[in-house]
Amino acid sequence: MASDPLGFLSEQHRRLGPIFRVRAAHMKLVVLAGERANAFAHGEGADCLSNRETWAPTLHEFGAPNNFVGLDGEPHRLLRKKFANHFSRKAAEARLPALVDLTLTAFAEHSSGDEIPFVAFSQALASRQVGTLLVGRTPSRDEHEAILRYTNAVVVNLSLRRMPRWLFRLSQGRSLRRDRQASFAFARELVEERRSEGGNEPSNFIDAVQLASLEHPELFAEGEQVSAGLLPFFAGVDTVGQTNVFILYELLRHPALLERVRAEADRLFEGGQLDPKALRDAHDINGAVNETLRVHPVAFAMPRTAARDFTFEGCRVDRGSSVMVFTSACHFDPAYFPDPERFDIDRHRPPRDEHRRPDVFAPWGRGPHQCVGAGLAGVQMGATLATILHHCDLELAEPEREFPHLLRPSLSLGPEFKICFRGWRRDPGDRFNKPPR
Numbered sequence: 001m002a003s004d005p006l007g008f009l010s011e012q013h014r015r016l017g018p019i020f021r022v023r024a025a026h027m028k029l030v031v032l033a034g035e036r037a038n039a040f041a042h043g044e045g046a047d048c049l050s051n052r053e054t055w056a057p058t059l060h061e062f063g064a065p066n067n068f069v070g071l072d073g074e075p076h077r078l079l080r081k082k083f084a085n086h087f088s089r090k091a092a093e094a095r096l097p098a099l100v101d102l103t104l105t106a107f108a109e110h111s112s113g114d115e116i117p118f119v120a121f122s123q124a125l126a127s128r129q130v131g132t133l134l135v136g137r138t139p140s141r142d143e144h145e146a147i148l149r150y151t152n153a154v155v156v157n158l159s160l161r162r163m164p165r166w167l168f169r170l171s172q173g174r175s176l177r178r179d180r181q182a183s184f185a186f187a188r189e190l191v192e193e194r195r196s197e198g199g200n201e202p203s204n205f206i207d208a209v210q211l212a213s214l215e216h217p218e219l220f221a222e223g224e225q226v227s228a229g230l231l232p233f234f235a236g237v238d239t240v241g242q243t244n245v246f247i248l249y250e251l252l253r254h255p256a257l258l259e260r261v262r263a264e265a266d267r268l269f270e271g272g273q274l275d276p277k278a279l280r281d282a283h284d285i286n287g288a289v290n291e292t293l294r295v296h297p298v299a300f301a302m303p304r305t306a307a308r309d310f311t312f313e314g315c316r317v318d319r320g321s322s323v324m325v326f327t328s329a330c331h332f333d334p335a336y337f338p339d340p341e342r343f344d345i346d347r348h349r350p351p352r353d354e355h356r357r358p359d360v361f362a363p364w365g366r367g368p369h370q371c372v373g374a375g376l377a378g379v380q381m382g383a384t385l386a387t388i389l390h391h392c393d394l395e396l397a398e399p400e401r402e403f404p405h406l407l408r409p410s411l412s413l414g415p416e417f418k419i420c421f422r423g424w425r426r427d428p429g430d431r432f433n434k435p436p437r
């Protein structure tokens with residue numbers, strides 16, 4: 001399971017059907033898999049599958065027991081609705097120039113010929129982008145790294161329970177405590193900055209949280225506002241960062257496809273700026289993003305706790321059981337995606353539109369907690385890919401090497417995966433090292 005979690009779960013699904021048990025580290029999990037499992041999570045099963053119990057230890061550590069990620073039912077719906085527009089496609093489209101500039105700035109920190117450890121590079125870029133889009137500030141490299149280490153350690157150990165909770169608490173060393181301090185100092189500054197700006201800046205996610213806390217004080221514990229500043233980072237940095245790595249990994253391994261997608265990127269930049277509508281209609285770029293999400297679904301399953309006894313496909317699941325909905329199970333099923341091993345970006349456009357079945361193609365999860373940032377992330381990844389392909393000449397540093405899919409905590413090619421920056425294809429002009437617009 002640890003060395004190839006996606007392959008292992010797919011194999012068990014094929015052998016055992018839509019519900020089966022697995023043992024992962026010290027945990028016993030009931031896995032629900034396939035189209036009917038996703039329909040169940042989205043429909044009648046939504047009330048049987050609790051996020052609250054799964055996320056409570058993480059949110060307790062963050063001092064934010066009522067963060068909407070860990071709420072169930074009506075309170076979750078209410079808060080999610082209040083925040084959704086900050087995580088939307090429209091919010092990201094309004095900041096397209098900033099997404100482009102931040103991407104160029106990240107490459108401008110390198111020289112031609114550099115072999116870039118690409119996972120770390122891509123996470124740092126995603127962090128700057130998410131910070132700019134949602135909380136109005138780009139974290140420094142040290143802040144980004146501290147937040148990533150701290151939030152990953154907490155989520156992996158306390159909610160995904162790779163380690164018994166008591167052992168995690170015992171094993172927290174000085175470095176994790178330092179990362180915790182740095183993360184909270186960053187988040188506290190965000191809140192204080194917004195208070196002192198007194199409404200001069202356009203509204204962002206931090207303002208929305210402050211407003212919601214005034215409207216619904218019963219839903220906001222003391223640390224809630226501060227730790228909300230960490231949410232975009234722990235939800236958006238690893239997921240987008242790792243997916244962007246997989247997109248380039250696939251394109252650089254398929255030169256003809258790379259040239260085709262690059263030609264579209266060049267067309268998108270013909271007017272000098274990315275246009276939101278043109279990006280939305282860019283079939284090859286969006287096809288490459290969607291096909292990567294199918295083949296490398298970085299968040300391929302949803303951890304839950306059974307809120308009550310329930311029956312799925314004739315099997316009883318007891319209240320309190322740890323449940324995993326393997327949302328991406330159908331991504332490799334030839335009944336839905338013919339020739340599933342083939343990286344084929346044309347699946348995601350008419351007339352095939354193989355992805356337009358939400359219980360089948362579910363890289364964003366399924367049900368009430370499915371990714372609220374999907375729209376924003378789609379624009380972020382499309383804009384980043386277009387910018388990179390138009391401006392940069394890249395190649396795989398080790399084209400022959402096979403990289404395992406690790407869990408870090410999203411699926412990852414790991415720290416040893418490198419891309420060589422051969423230089424600029426297009427002069428980026430003065431579009432980098434400026435404050436983001």
Ligand code: HEM
Pocket residue numbers: 068069070080087130134231232233235236237239240243297298299300301302303363364365366368369370371372373374376377
């Ligand atoms: C490739 C990029 C991304 C992927 C694949 C992804 C995937 C997912 C998945 C599978 C879930 C559901 C988890 C569950 O139910 O257990 C989720 C939830 C969530 N995502 Fe994303 N995500 C991505 C990017 C982002 C970004 C950029 C943000 C915001 C900056 C974001 C914010 C959230 C939030 C806040 C939730 C919780 C929603 C709720 O509980 O109602 N995600 N994401």
